[in-house]
Amino acid sequence: MPQAVAIQPALNVRRPGWRGWGLFAPMVAWLALFVVAPTAILLVYSFFTGEGIGEVDTHFTLENYRRIFKPVYLDLFWRSIVYAGATTILCAMIGYPVAWYIGRAPASRRGKLLMLVMIPFMTSFLIRTYAWFTILHEHGLLNGFLESAHLIPTVFSHPLNILYTPTAVMIALVYTYLPFMILPIYTSVEKLDPSLIEAAADLGAGPTRSFFRVILPLTWPGAAAGILMVFVPAIAMFAVTKIMSGGHIRLIGDEIQEQFEGGGDLPFGSALGMALLILFLVTYWISAGRSAKVLRGT
Template sequence: MQAAHATAARVGGRRPGLVGWLLLCPMLLWLAAFVVVPTLILAYASFTRADEDTGFPIYRGGLTFENYRRIVLDDDGHFLRTEQEEITTVDRDGTERVTGTHATTVIAAPYLRVFGSSLLYAGITTVLCVFVGYPMAWYIGRANERTRNRLLMLVMIPFWTGFLIRTYAWITILATDGLLNGLLQYTHAITQPFGMLYTPGAVVLGLVYSYLPFMILPIYGSVEKLDHTLVEAALDLGAGPLATFRKIILPLTRPGIAAGVLLVFVPAVGMYAISSLMGGGRTPMIGDVIQNQFFTGRDWPFGCALGITLVAMFVAAFAILAKFRSSVTGSDHAFRAR
Protein backbone atom coordinates (compact mmCIF):
# COMPACT_ATOMS: atom_id res chain seq x y z
CA MET A 1 0.00 0.00 0.00
CA GLN A 2 2.94 2.29 0.62
CA ALA A 3 4.12 1.78 -2.93
CA ALA A 4 0.69 2.44 -4.33
CA HIS A 5 0.55 5.69 -2.43
CA ALA A 6 3.90 6.74 -3.83
CA THR A 7 2.95 6.03 -7.45
CA ALA A 8 -0.36 7.77 -6.92
CA ALA A 9 1.51 10.86 -5.99
CA ARG A 10 3.77 10.47 -9.01
CA VAL A 11 1.04 9.91 -11.62
CA GLY A 12 -1.46 12.40 -10.30
CA GLY A 13 1.14 14.89 -9.27
CA ARG A 14 3.29 15.42 -12.34
CA ARG A 15 3.66 19.00 -13.43
CA PRO A 16 2.60 19.20 -17.07
CA GLY A 17 5.24 19.99 -19.67
CA LEU A 18 4.63 21.83 -22.92
CA VAL A 19 3.02 18.70 -24.39
CA GLY A 20 0.71 18.41 -21.43
CA TRP A 21 -0.51 21.95 -21.93
CA LEU A 22 -0.79 21.56 -25.70
CA LEU A 23 -2.97 18.49 -25.24
CA LEU A 24 -5.25 20.35 -22.87
CA CYS A 25 -5.42 23.34 -25.21
CA PRO A 26 -8.28 22.15 -27.48
CA MET A 27 -10.55 21.68 -24.50
CA LEU A 28 -9.55 24.96 -22.90
CA LEU A 29 -10.02 26.85 -26.15
CA TRP A 30 -13.40 25.22 -26.64
CA LEU A 31 -14.44 26.18 -23.14
CA ALA A 32 -13.13 29.71 -23.59
CA ALA A 33 -14.92 30.29 -26.89
CA PHE A 34 -18.24 28.58 -26.25
CA VAL A 35 -18.66 28.72 -22.49
CA VAL A 36 -16.66 31.60 -21.07
CA VAL A 37 -17.37 34.19 -23.77
CA PRO A 38 -21.17 33.68 -23.95
CA THR A 39 -21.39 33.47 -20.17
CA LEU A 40 -19.43 36.69 -19.77
CA ILE A 41 -21.62 38.47 -22.33
CA LEU A 42 -24.73 37.43 -20.42
CA ALA A 43 -23.12 38.16 -17.06
CA TYR A 44 -22.47 41.67 -18.33
CA ALA A 45 -26.03 41.86 -19.64
CA SER A 46 -27.31 40.97 -16.18
CA PHE A 47 -26.01 44.32 -14.92
CA THR A 48 -27.71 46.34 -17.66
CA ARG A 49 -31.20 47.75 -17.99
CA ALA A 50 -33.78 46.33 -20.35
CA ASP A 51 -35.01 48.15 -23.42
CA GLU A 52 -38.59 49.24 -22.79
CA ASP A 53 -40.00 47.84 -26.00
CA THR A 54 -38.03 44.71 -26.76
CA GLY A 55 -36.73 43.76 -23.33
CA PHE A 56 -33.24 43.36 -24.81
CA PRO A 57 -30.30 44.54 -22.71
CA ILE A 58 -29.08 48.09 -23.36
CA TYR A 59 -25.36 47.35 -23.43
CA ARG A 60 -24.25 50.98 -23.43
CA GLY A 61 -26.80 52.29 -20.95
CA GLY A 62 -24.84 52.12 -17.73
CA LEU A 63 -24.69 49.38 -15.13
CA THR A 64 -26.97 48.57 -12.24
CA PHE A 65 -27.35 46.06 -9.42
CA GLU A 66 -31.12 46.38 -9.69
CA ASN A 67 -31.63 42.93 -11.25
CA TYR A 68 -29.84 41.14 -8.44
CA ARG A 69 -31.62 43.23 -5.84
CA ARG A 70 -34.91 42.11 -7.33
CA ILE A 71 -33.97 38.45 -6.93
CA VAL A 72 -33.40 38.75 -3.20
CA LEU A 73 -35.79 41.50 -2.13
CA ASP A 74 -39.33 42.44 -3.04
CA ASP A 75 -40.49 45.79 -4.40
CA ASP A 76 -40.53 47.41 -0.97
CA GLY A 77 -37.04 46.17 -0.15
CA HIS A 78 -38.16 43.47 2.28
CA PHE A 79 -36.57 40.06 2.60
CA LEU A 80 -39.34 38.54 4.71
CA ARG A 81 -43.00 39.41 4.73
CA THR A 82 -45.79 38.59 7.14
CA GLU A 83 -49.12 37.89 5.58
CA GLN A 84 -52.63 37.41 6.82
CA GLU A 85 -53.73 34.19 5.18
CA GLU A 86 -57.40 33.40 5.00
CA ILE A 87 -58.34 29.97 6.25
CA THR A 88 -60.85 28.49 3.90
CA THR A 89 -62.85 25.38 4.27
CA VAL A 90 -64.41 23.56 1.37
CA ASP A 91 -67.99 22.49 1.79
CA ARG A 92 -69.27 19.16 0.67
CA ASP A 93 -70.68 20.66 -2.53
CA GLY A 94 -67.28 22.16 -3.35
CA THR A 95 -67.97 25.76 -2.36
CA GLU A 96 -65.27 27.57 -0.41
CA ARG A 97 -65.94 29.59 2.72
CA VAL A 98 -63.58 31.82 4.67
CA THR A 99 -63.59 30.74 8.30
CA GLY A 100 -60.72 32.75 9.78
CA THR A 101 -57.27 34.19 9.29
CA HIS A 102 -53.77 33.42 10.50
CA ALA A 103 -50.42 35.12 10.05
CA THR A 104 -47.61 33.49 8.09
CA THR A 105 -44.09 34.69 7.39
CA VAL A 106 -42.84 34.07 3.90
CA ILE A 107 -39.78 35.02 1.89
CA ALA A 108 -40.88 38.21 0.20
CA ALA A 109 -39.05 37.91 -3.12
CA PRO A 110 -41.05 35.60 -5.39
CA TYR A 111 -38.04 34.54 -7.41
CA LEU A 112 -36.14 33.40 -4.33
CA ARG A 113 -39.08 31.20 -3.36
CA VAL A 114 -38.98 29.61 -6.79
CA PHE A 115 -35.27 28.92 -6.32
CA GLY A 116 -36.12 27.22 -3.06
CA SER A 117 -38.83 24.98 -4.43
CA SER A 118 -36.66 24.02 -7.42
CA LEU A 119 -33.83 22.97 -5.11
CA LEU A 120 -36.30 20.92 -3.10
CA TYR A 121 -37.69 19.15 -6.18
CA ALA A 122 -34.19 18.46 -7.50
CA GLY A 123 -33.08 17.17 -4.09
CA ILE A 124 -35.98 14.73 -3.80
CA THR A 125 -35.36 13.60 -7.37
CA THR A 126 -31.66 13.00 -6.72
CA VAL A 127 -32.26 10.96 -3.58
CA LEU A 128 -34.87 8.83 -5.33
CA CYS A 129 -32.56 8.34 -8.30
CA VAL A 130 -29.77 7.11 -6.02
CA PHE A 131 -32.05 4.63 -4.28
CA VAL A 132 -33.65 3.39 -7.48
CA GLY A 133 -30.49 3.46 -9.55
CA TYR A 134 -27.87 2.03 -7.22
CA PRO A 135 -29.11 -1.59 -7.02
CA MET A 136 -29.62 -1.57 -10.76
CA ALA A 137 -26.15 -0.17 -11.47
CA TRP A 138 -24.76 -2.78 -9.09
CA TYR A 139 -26.49 -5.60 -10.91
CA ILE A 140 -25.38 -4.34 -14.34
CA GLY A 141 -21.82 -3.83 -13.14
CA ARG A 142 -21.56 -7.36 -11.76
CA ALA A 143 -23.03 -9.07 -14.82
CA ASN A 144 -20.79 -10.60 -17.51
CA GLU A 145 -19.64 -8.37 -20.34
CA ARG A 146 -22.29 -9.29 -22.88
CA THR A 147 -25.22 -8.97 -20.52
CA ARG A 148 -23.69 -5.77 -19.19
CA ASN A 149 -23.57 -4.04 -22.56
CA ARG A 150 -27.05 -5.25 -23.41
CA LEU A 151 -28.45 -3.96 -20.15
CA LEU A 152 -26.76 -0.59 -20.67
CA MET A 153 -28.37 -0.28 -24.07
CA LEU A 154 -31.68 -1.32 -22.57
CA VAL A 155 -31.41 1.49 -20.05
CA MET A 156 -30.75 4.13 -22.69
CA ILE A 157 -33.09 3.10 -25.51
CA PRO A 158 -36.31 4.54 -24.03
CA PHE A 159 -34.59 7.92 -23.92
CA TRP A 160 -34.13 8.06 -27.65
CA THR A 161 -37.83 8.58 -28.20
CA GLY A 162 -37.94 12.31 -27.54
CA PHE A 163 -38.77 13.99 -24.29
CA LEU A 164 -42.23 15.20 -25.25
CA ILE A 165 -43.28 11.83 -26.66
CA ARG A 166 -42.29 10.06 -23.45
CA THR A 167 -43.97 12.66 -21.32
CA TYR A 168 -47.18 12.43 -23.31
CA ALA A 169 -47.08 8.67 -22.85
CA TRP A 170 -46.92 9.24 -19.09
CA ILE A 171 -49.80 11.67 -19.31
CA THR A 172 -51.83 9.00 -21.08
CA ILE A 173 -51.06 6.60 -18.27
CA LEU A 174 -51.77 8.95 -15.39
CA ALA A 175 -54.74 10.96 -16.69
CA THR A 176 -58.05 10.81 -14.86
CA ASP A 177 -59.55 8.77 -17.70
CA GLY A 178 -56.14 7.21 -18.27
CA LEU A 179 -54.80 3.68 -18.26
CA LEU A 180 -53.77 3.40 -14.63
CA ASN A 181 -57.09 4.64 -13.30
CA GLY A 182 -58.82 2.34 -15.77
CA LEU A 183 -56.80 -0.63 -14.59
CA LEU A 184 -57.40 0.15 -10.94
CA GLN A 185 -61.12 0.52 -11.54
CA TYR A 186 -61.24 -2.68 -13.57
CA THR A 187 -59.62 -4.60 -10.73
CA HIS A 188 -61.96 -2.89 -8.26
CA ALA A 189 -59.02 -1.47 -6.33
CA ILE A 190 -60.73 1.92 -6.47
CA THR A 191 -64.26 2.96 -7.26
CA GLN A 192 -63.66 6.57 -8.38
CA PRO A 193 -60.81 7.64 -10.66
CA PHE A 194 -58.49 10.01 -8.87
CA GLY A 195 -56.36 12.77 -10.30
CA MET A 196 -52.72 11.70 -10.27
CA LEU A 197 -51.61 14.13 -12.92
CA TYR A 198 -50.97 17.80 -12.21
CA THR A 199 -49.73 17.14 -8.70
CA PRO A 200 -46.24 17.60 -7.19
CA GLY A 201 -45.94 13.79 -7.15
CA ALA A 202 -46.36 13.68 -10.92
CA VAL A 203 -43.60 16.28 -11.31
CA VAL A 204 -41.23 14.16 -9.21
CA LEU A 205 -42.14 11.07 -11.23
CA GLY A 206 -41.37 12.95 -14.43
CA LEU A 207 -38.06 14.19 -13.07
CA VAL A 208 -36.96 10.78 -11.78
CA TYR A 209 -37.89 9.17 -15.06
CA SER A 210 -35.93 11.76 -17.03
CA TYR A 211 -32.77 11.65 -14.97
CA LEU A 212 -32.51 8.03 -13.82
CA PRO A 213 -30.06 6.94 -16.55
CA PHE A 214 -27.74 9.80 -15.66
CA MET A 215 -27.49 8.28 -12.19
CA ILE A 216 -27.23 4.65 -13.27
CA LEU A 217 -24.44 5.09 -15.80
CA PRO A 218 -21.79 6.78 -13.62
CA ILE A 219 -22.47 4.42 -10.70
CA TYR A 220 -22.21 1.51 -13.09
CA GLY A 221 -18.78 2.80 -14.13
CA SER A 222 -17.61 2.61 -10.53
CA VAL A 223 -19.21 -0.74 -9.75
CA GLU A 224 -17.75 -2.37 -12.82
CA LYS A 225 -14.29 -1.24 -11.73
CA LEU A 226 -14.77 -2.47 -8.16
CA ASP A 227 -12.24 -5.09 -7.15
CA HIS A 228 -14.43 -7.99 -6.15
CA THR A 229 -11.68 -9.71 -4.17
CA LEU A 230 -12.02 -6.92 -1.59
CA VAL A 231 -15.69 -7.76 -1.16
CA GLU A 232 -14.90 -11.45 -0.89
CA ALA A 233 -12.16 -10.79 1.63
CA ALA A 234 -14.52 -8.80 3.82
CA LEU A 235 -17.12 -11.54 3.66
CA ASP A 236 -14.46 -14.17 4.37
CA LEU A 237 -13.42 -12.23 7.41
CA GLY A 238 -16.94 -12.51 8.74
CA ALA A 239 -18.42 -9.13 7.83
CA GLY A 240 -22.13 -9.35 6.99
CA PRO A 241 -23.44 -8.08 3.65
CA LEU A 242 -24.57 -4.82 5.25
CA ALA A 243 -21.22 -4.10 6.90
CA THR A 244 -19.44 -5.07 3.68
CA PHE A 245 -21.60 -2.66 1.77
CA ARG A 246 -21.05 0.18 4.21
CA LYS A 247 -17.33 -0.31 4.78
CA ILE A 248 -16.11 -1.56 1.39
CA ILE A 249 -18.58 -1.18 -1.45
CA LEU A 250 -19.98 2.25 -0.66
CA PRO A 251 -16.61 4.00 -0.22
CA LEU A 252 -15.28 2.40 -3.40
CA THR A 253 -18.28 3.41 -5.50
CA ARG A 254 -18.52 6.88 -3.99
CA PRO A 255 -16.92 8.57 -7.03
CA GLY A 256 -19.65 7.12 -9.21
CA ILE A 257 -22.38 8.25 -6.85
CA ALA A 258 -20.87 11.72 -6.66
CA ALA A 259 -20.72 11.94 -10.45
CA GLY A 260 -24.31 10.73 -10.68
CA VAL A 261 -25.51 13.25 -8.11
CA LEU A 262 -23.74 15.96 -10.07
CA LEU A 263 -25.35 14.92 -13.35
CA VAL A 264 -28.83 14.61 -11.85
CA PHE A 265 -29.17 17.32 -9.23
CA VAL A 266 -27.65 20.19 -11.17
CA PRO A 267 -29.64 19.86 -14.41
CA ALA A 268 -32.78 18.95 -12.44
CA VAL A 269 -32.72 22.31 -10.66
CA GLY A 270 -32.79 24.14 -13.98
CA MET A 271 -35.26 21.73 -15.58
CA TYR A 272 -38.12 23.32 -17.47
CA ALA A 273 -41.29 22.02 -19.11
CA ILE A 274 -41.82 19.05 -16.76
CA SER A 275 -43.55 21.18 -14.18
CA SER A 276 -45.91 22.58 -16.76
CA LEU A 277 -46.55 19.26 -18.51
CA MET A 278 -46.83 16.93 -15.52
CA GLY A 279 -47.56 19.45 -12.79
CA GLY A 280 -50.01 21.59 -14.74
CA GLY A 281 -47.73 24.60 -14.24
CA ARG A 282 -48.98 25.15 -10.71
CA THR A 283 -45.54 25.12 -9.09
CA PRO A 284 -43.23 26.99 -11.43
CA MET A 285 -39.60 25.89 -11.37
CA ILE A 286 -36.69 28.23 -11.81
CA GLY A 287 -35.98 26.90 -15.32
CA ASP A 288 -39.45 27.97 -16.42
CA VAL A 289 -39.23 31.30 -14.65
CA ILE A 290 -35.90 32.12 -16.32
CA GLN A 291 -37.43 31.32 -19.68
CA ASN A 292 -40.39 33.55 -18.90
CA GLN A 293 -38.06 36.54 -18.58
CA PHE A 294 -36.93 36.03 -22.15
CA PHE A 295 -40.18 34.84 -23.68
CA THR A 296 -43.02 36.64 -21.93
CA GLY A 297 -41.65 38.99 -19.29
CA ARG A 298 -39.51 40.75 -21.89
CA ASP A 299 -36.69 41.44 -19.48
CA TRP A 300 -33.50 39.83 -20.74
CA PRO A 301 -31.19 41.41 -18.16
CA PHE A 302 -33.28 40.01 -15.33
CA GLY A 303 -33.39 36.57 -16.97
CA CYS A 304 -29.60 36.71 -17.28
CA ALA A 305 -29.29 37.69 -13.63
CA LEU A 306 -31.40 34.69 -12.59
CA GLY A 307 -29.40 32.33 -14.79
CA ILE A 308 -26.04 33.68 -13.67
CA THR A 309 -27.13 33.37 -10.03
CA LEU A 310 -27.97 29.73 -10.60
CA VAL A 311 -24.62 29.03 -12.26
CA ALA A 312 -22.70 30.98 -9.60
CA MET A 313 -24.46 29.05 -6.86
CA PHE A 314 -23.43 25.73 -8.37
CA VAL A 315 -19.88 26.74 -9.14
CA ALA A 316 -19.47 27.95 -5.56
CA ALA A 317 -20.89 24.72 -4.13
CA PHE A 318 -18.67 22.79 -6.48
CA ALA A 319 -15.56 24.73 -5.47
CA ILE A 320 -16.28 24.20 -1.78
CA LEU A 321 -16.75 20.48 -2.32
CA ALA A 322 -13.60 20.26 -4.41
CA LYS A 323 -11.58 21.83 -1.61
CA PHE A 324 -12.23 18.74 0.47
CA ARG A 325 -11.53 16.27 -2.29
CA SER A 326 -8.57 15.76 -4.53
CA SER A 327 -10.72 15.65 -7.64
CA VAL A 328 -14.21 16.65 -8.65
CA THR A 329 -15.85 13.35 -8.18
CA GLY A 330 -13.91 12.43 -5.10
CA SER A 331 -10.71 10.51 -5.48
CA ASP A 332 -9.98 7.78 -3.03
CA HIS A 333 -6.24 7.69 -3.23
CA ALA A 334 -6.49 8.49 0.45
CA PHE A 335 -8.54 5.36 0.97
CA ARG A 336 -6.00 3.26 -0.86
CA ALA A 337 -3.12 4.63 1.13
CA ARG A 338 -4.84 3.79 4.34
Protein backbone atom coordinates in the same frame (compact mmCIF):
# COMPACT_ATOMS: atom_id res chain seq x y z
CA MET B 1 4.95 -1.71 -21.74
CA PRO B 2 7.79 0.42 -20.42
CA GLN B 3 9.43 0.65 -23.87
CA ALA B 4 6.37 2.26 -25.39
CA VAL B 5 6.30 4.81 -22.60
CA ALA B 6 9.95 5.59 -23.22
CA ILE B 7 9.37 6.12 -26.94
CA GLN B 8 6.28 8.24 -26.55
CA PRO B 9 7.84 11.53 -25.47
CA ALA B 10 10.09 11.67 -28.52
CA LEU B 11 7.09 12.11 -30.83
CA ASN B 12 4.46 13.17 -28.41
CA VAL B 13 5.83 16.00 -26.31
CA ARG B 14 6.33 18.51 -29.01
CA ARG B 15 5.80 22.23 -29.19
CA PRO B 16 3.33 23.14 -31.89
CA GLY B 17 4.79 24.89 -34.93
CA TRP B 18 2.90 27.50 -36.92
CA ARG B 19 0.99 24.70 -38.62
CA GLY B 20 -0.07 23.20 -35.30
CA TRP B 21 -1.22 26.59 -34.12
CA GLY B 22 -2.98 27.28 -37.41
CA LEU B 23 -5.04 24.13 -37.03
CA PHE B 24 -5.66 24.78 -33.37
CA ALA B 25 -6.73 28.40 -33.76
CA PRO B 26 -10.28 27.70 -35.04
CA MET B 27 -10.91 25.53 -31.95
CA VAL B 28 -9.74 28.25 -29.59
CA ALA B 29 -11.74 30.84 -31.53
CA TRP B 30 -14.88 28.69 -31.27
CA LEU B 31 -14.46 28.40 -27.51
CA ALA B 32 -13.73 32.09 -27.08
CA LEU B 33 -16.70 33.14 -29.20
CA PHE B 34 -19.35 30.62 -28.12
CA VAL B 35 -18.39 29.67 -24.56
CA VAL B 36 -16.42 32.53 -23.01
CA ALA B 37 -18.06 35.51 -24.72
CA PRO B 38 -21.69 34.47 -24.03
CA THR B 39 -20.93 33.92 -20.35
CA ALA B 40 -19.21 37.30 -20.17
CA ILE B 41 -22.20 38.96 -21.87
CA LEU B 42 -24.56 37.23 -19.40
CA LEU B 43 -22.49 38.64 -16.55
CA VAL B 44 -22.47 42.16 -18.04
CA TYR B 45 -26.22 42.08 -18.75
CA SER B 46 -26.94 41.13 -15.15
CA PHE B 47 -25.71 44.62 -14.11
CA PHE B 48 -27.93 46.46 -16.63
CA THR B 49 -31.47 47.69 -16.09
CA GLY B 50 -34.45 46.15 -17.85
CA GLU B 51 -36.73 48.65 -19.58
CA GLY B 52 -39.46 46.14 -20.42
CA ILE B 53 -40.31 44.81 -23.91
CA GLY B 54 -36.83 43.29 -24.11
CA GLU B 55 -35.10 46.71 -24.02
CA VAL B 56 -32.17 47.42 -21.71
CA ASP B 57 -30.58 50.49 -20.11
CA THR B 58 -26.81 50.03 -19.91
CA HIS B 59 -26.20 51.88 -16.64
CA PHE B 60 -24.52 49.81 -13.97
CA THR B 61 -26.81 48.63 -11.16
CA LEU B 62 -26.89 45.95 -8.47
CA GLU B 63 -30.69 46.12 -8.35
CA ASN B 64 -31.17 42.78 -10.19
CA TYR B 65 -29.15 40.92 -7.58
CA ARG B 66 -30.98 42.70 -4.78
CA ARG B 67 -34.25 41.59 -6.37
CA ILE B 68 -33.19 37.92 -6.30
CA PHE B 69 -33.24 38.05 -2.51
CA LYS B 70 -36.94 38.86 -2.44
CA PRO B 71 -38.91 36.01 -0.86
CA VAL B 72 -40.67 35.19 -4.17
CA TYR B 73 -37.40 34.39 -5.91
CA LEU B 74 -35.73 32.76 -2.90
CA ASP B 75 -38.79 30.47 -2.80
CA LEU B 76 -38.25 29.63 -6.46
CA PHE B 77 -34.61 28.70 -5.83
CA TRP B 78 -35.50 26.71 -2.74
CA ARG B 79 -38.30 24.82 -4.54
CA SER B 80 -35.94 24.06 -7.44
CA ILE B 81 -33.34 22.70 -5.03
CA VAL B 82 -35.97 20.56 -3.28
CA TYR B 83 -37.32 19.10 -6.53
CA ALA B 84 -33.85 18.49 -7.99
CA GLY B 85 -32.65 17.07 -4.66
CA ALA B 86 -35.62 14.71 -4.35
CA THR B 87 -35.12 13.62 -7.97
CA THR B 88 -31.43 12.94 -7.30
CA ILE B 89 -32.12 10.91 -4.14
CA LEU B 90 -34.89 8.87 -5.79
CA CYS B 91 -32.74 8.23 -8.87
CA ALA B 92 -29.86 7.07 -6.65
CA MET B 93 -32.10 4.76 -4.61
CA ILE B 94 -33.83 3.30 -7.67
CA GLY B 95 -30.74 3.27 -9.89
CA TYR B 96 -28.08 1.92 -7.53
CA PRO B 97 -29.41 -1.67 -7.34
CA VAL B 98 -29.85 -1.71 -11.13
CA ALA B 99 -26.30 -0.42 -11.70
CA TRP B 100 -25.03 -2.98 -9.20
CA TYR B 101 -26.90 -5.85 -10.86
CA ILE B 102 -25.66 -4.90 -14.34
CA GLY B 103 -22.10 -4.25 -13.14
CA ARG B 104 -21.91 -7.65 -11.45
CA ALA B 105 -23.60 -9.56 -14.28
CA PRO B 106 -21.49 -11.83 -16.51
CA ALA B 107 -19.43 -9.61 -18.84
CA SER B 108 -21.18 -10.99 -21.91
CA ARG B 109 -24.56 -9.76 -20.66
CA ARG B 110 -23.48 -6.36 -19.34
CA GLY B 111 -23.47 -4.62 -22.72
CA LYS B 112 -26.92 -5.92 -23.59
CA LEU B 113 -28.41 -4.95 -20.22
CA LEU B 114 -26.87 -1.50 -20.45
CA MET B 115 -28.30 -1.08 -23.93
CA LEU B 116 -31.75 -2.06 -22.62
CA VAL B 117 -31.47 0.78 -20.12
CA MET B 118 -30.27 3.26 -22.74
CA ILE B 119 -32.64 2.61 -25.67
CA PRO B 120 -35.67 4.42 -24.18
CA PHE B 121 -33.51 7.50 -23.73
CA MET B 122 -32.68 7.81 -27.37
CA THR B 123 -36.20 9.06 -27.97
CA SER B 124 -37.16 12.65 -27.26
CA PHE B 125 -37.55 13.38 -23.54
CA LEU B 126 -40.59 15.52 -24.31
CA ILE B 127 -42.27 12.60 -26.06
CA ARG B 128 -41.40 10.39 -23.11
CA THR B 129 -42.88 12.92 -20.73
CA TYR B 130 -46.11 13.09 -22.69
CA ALA B 131 -46.26 9.31 -22.81
CA TRP B 132 -47.04 9.48 -19.08
CA PHE B 133 -50.27 11.34 -19.89
CA THR B 134 -51.78 8.11 -21.21
CA ILE B 135 -51.05 6.46 -17.87
CA LEU B 136 -51.77 9.22 -15.35
CA HIS B 137 -54.73 10.82 -17.13
CA GLU B 138 -58.06 10.83 -15.25
CA HIS B 139 -59.35 8.31 -17.81
CA GLY B 140 -55.89 6.85 -18.24
CA LEU B 141 -54.49 3.37 -17.86
CA LEU B 142 -53.70 3.57 -14.15
CA ASN B 143 -57.26 4.37 -13.17
CA GLY B 144 -58.56 1.87 -15.72
CA PHE B 145 -56.37 -0.79 -14.13
CA LEU B 146 -57.39 0.14 -10.60
CA GLU B 147 -61.06 0.03 -11.60
CA SER B 148 -60.87 -3.32 -13.30
CA ALA B 149 -59.05 -4.71 -10.25
CA HIS B 150 -61.91 -3.30 -8.12
CA LEU B 151 -59.43 -1.29 -6.10
CA ILE B 152 -61.13 2.00 -6.86
CA PRO B 153 -64.37 1.71 -4.94
CA THR B 154 -62.71 -0.41 -2.22
CA VAL B 155 -59.25 1.02 -1.50
CA PHE B 156 -59.51 4.41 -3.23
CA SER B 157 -62.90 6.08 -3.03
CA HIS B 158 -62.62 7.78 -6.45
CA PRO B 159 -60.27 7.78 -9.50
CA LEU B 160 -56.79 9.09 -8.73
CA ASN B 161 -55.94 12.54 -9.97
CA ILE B 162 -52.18 12.33 -10.32
CA LEU B 163 -51.68 14.39 -13.47
CA TYR B 164 -50.85 18.06 -12.78
CA THR B 165 -49.69 17.31 -9.19
CA PRO B 166 -46.20 17.28 -7.65
CA THR B 167 -46.32 13.46 -7.81
CA ALA B 168 -46.64 13.61 -11.60
CA VAL B 169 -43.72 16.05 -11.77
CA MET B 170 -41.56 13.76 -9.62
CA ILE B 171 -42.43 10.67 -11.69
CA ALA B 172 -41.49 12.46 -14.91
CA LEU B 173 -38.27 13.94 -13.48
CA VAL B 174 -37.07 10.58 -12.15
CA TYR B 175 -38.03 8.98 -15.44
CA THR B 176 -36.06 11.60 -17.38
CA TYR B 177 -32.85 11.40 -15.37
CA LEU B 178 -32.63 7.78 -14.15
CA PRO B 179 -30.12 6.60 -16.79
CA PHE B 180 -27.74 9.46 -15.92
CA MET B 181 -27.54 7.93 -12.46
CA ILE B 182 -27.32 4.29 -13.55
CA LEU B 183 -24.49 4.77 -16.09
CA PRO B 184 -21.79 6.36 -13.88
CA ILE B 185 -22.57 4.10 -10.90
CA TYR B 186 -22.31 1.12 -13.24
CA THR B 187 -18.85 2.32 -14.33
CA SER B 188 -17.71 2.30 -10.69
CA VAL B 189 -19.33 -1.03 -9.83
CA GLU B 190 -17.75 -2.71 -12.83
CA LYS B 191 -14.28 -1.69 -11.64
CA LEU B 192 -14.91 -2.85 -8.06
CA ASP B 193 -12.60 -5.64 -6.94
CA PRO B 194 -14.89 -8.41 -5.59
CA SER B 195 -12.18 -9.70 -3.26
CA LEU B 196 -12.62 -6.54 -1.15
CA ILE B 197 -16.27 -7.43 -0.49
CA GLU B 198 -15.27 -11.00 0.29
CA ALA B 199 -12.60 -9.73 2.65
CA ALA B 200 -15.16 -7.59 4.45
CA ALA B 201 -17.47 -10.61 4.79
CA ASP B 202 -14.59 -12.82 5.96
CA LEU B 203 -13.73 -10.27 8.62
CA GLY B 204 -17.26 -10.55 9.92
CA ALA B 205 -18.97 -7.52 8.38
CA GLY B 206 -22.68 -8.02 7.75
CA PRO B 207 -24.24 -7.00 4.42
CA THR B 208 -25.33 -3.59 5.76
CA ARG B 209 -21.96 -2.87 7.29
CA SER B 210 -20.01 -3.98 4.25
CA PHE B 211 -22.27 -1.88 2.03
CA PHE B 212 -21.74 1.32 4.00
CA ARG B 213 -18.10 0.73 4.93
CA VAL B 214 -16.73 -0.89 1.77
CA ILE B 215 -19.04 -0.87 -1.23
CA LEU B 216 -20.42 2.65 -0.99
CA PRO B 217 -17.04 4.36 -0.42
CA LEU B 218 -15.53 2.45 -3.35
CA THR B 219 -18.39 3.25 -5.73
CA TRP B 220 -18.73 6.83 -4.47
CA PRO B 221 -16.94 8.38 -7.48
CA GLY B 222 -19.64 6.92 -9.72
CA ALA B 223 -22.44 7.97 -7.39
CA ALA B 224 -20.99 11.49 -7.14
CA ALA B 225 -20.84 11.73 -10.93
CA GLY B 226 -24.44 10.52 -11.05
CA ILE B 227 -25.51 13.12 -8.51
CA LEU B 228 -23.87 15.81 -10.63
CA MET B 229 -25.42 14.53 -13.85
CA VAL B 230 -28.92 14.40 -12.34
CA PHE B 231 -28.99 17.37 -9.96
CA VAL B 232 -27.50 19.94 -12.34
CA PRO B 233 -29.89 19.43 -15.28
CA ALA B 234 -32.88 18.80 -12.98
CA ILE B 235 -32.46 22.09 -11.13
CA ALA B 236 -32.66 24.13 -14.34
CA MET B 237 -35.38 22.12 -16.09
CA PHE B 238 -38.47 23.98 -17.20
CA ALA B 239 -40.26 21.85 -19.77
CA VAL B 240 -40.97 18.72 -17.72
CA THR B 241 -42.23 20.59 -14.65
CA LYS B 242 -44.39 22.88 -16.78
CA ILE B 243 -45.97 20.01 -18.71
CA MET B 244 -46.57 17.64 -15.82
CA SER B 245 -47.85 20.28 -13.42
CA GLY B 246 -49.96 21.99 -16.08
CA GLY B 247 -48.03 25.17 -15.28
CA HIS B 248 -48.96 25.11 -11.59
CA ILE B 249 -45.47 24.42 -10.25
CA ARG B 250 -42.89 27.07 -11.09
CA LEU B 251 -39.18 26.45 -10.72
CA ILE B 252 -36.23 28.72 -11.36
CA GLY B 253 -35.97 27.50 -14.98
CA ASP B 254 -39.53 28.68 -15.68
CA GLU B 255 -38.73 32.15 -14.35
CA ILE B 256 -35.56 32.45 -16.45
CA GLN B 257 -37.38 31.19 -19.56
CA GLU B 258 -40.11 33.80 -19.14
CA GLN B 259 -37.64 36.66 -18.60
CA PHE B 260 -35.89 35.77 -21.85
CA GLU B 261 -39.05 35.58 -23.90
CA GLY B 262 -40.37 38.61 -25.77
CA GLY B 263 -41.15 41.44 -23.38
CA GLY B 264 -39.16 39.97 -20.50
CA ASP B 265 -36.58 41.67 -18.29
CA LEU B 266 -33.30 40.47 -19.83
CA PRO B 267 -30.97 41.89 -17.15
CA PHE B 268 -32.99 40.36 -14.32
CA GLY B 269 -33.12 37.07 -16.23
CA SER B 270 -29.33 37.31 -16.62
CA ALA B 271 -28.89 37.85 -12.89
CA LEU B 272 -31.04 34.77 -12.20
CA GLY B 273 -28.90 32.89 -14.72
CA MET B 274 -25.71 34.01 -12.95
CA ALA B 275 -27.16 32.90 -9.60
CA LEU B 276 -27.95 29.51 -11.14
CA LEU B 277 -24.44 29.35 -12.58
CA ILE B 278 -22.97 30.01 -9.12
CA LEU B 279 -25.22 27.29 -7.66
CA PHE B 280 -23.95 24.96 -10.38
CA LEU B 281 -20.30 25.80 -9.66
CA VAL B 282 -20.81 25.14 -5.94
CA THR B 283 -22.49 21.78 -6.67
CA TYR B 284 -19.72 20.94 -9.10
CA TRP B 285 -16.99 21.92 -6.68
CA ILE B 286 -18.52 19.77 -3.91
CA SER B 287 -19.01 16.64 -5.98
CA ALA B 288 -16.41 16.99 -8.73
CA GLY B 289 -13.34 16.05 -6.71
CA ARG B 290 -14.45 12.45 -6.55
CA SER B 291 -16.47 12.26 -9.74
CA ALA B 292 -13.95 13.89 -12.08
CA LYS B 293 -12.19 10.61 -12.74
CA VAL B 294 -15.42 8.88 -13.68
CA LEU B 295 -16.59 11.74 -15.90
CA ARG B 296 -13.30 11.72 -17.73
CA GLY B 297 -13.47 7.94 -18.03
CA THR B 298 -16.82 7.92 -19.83
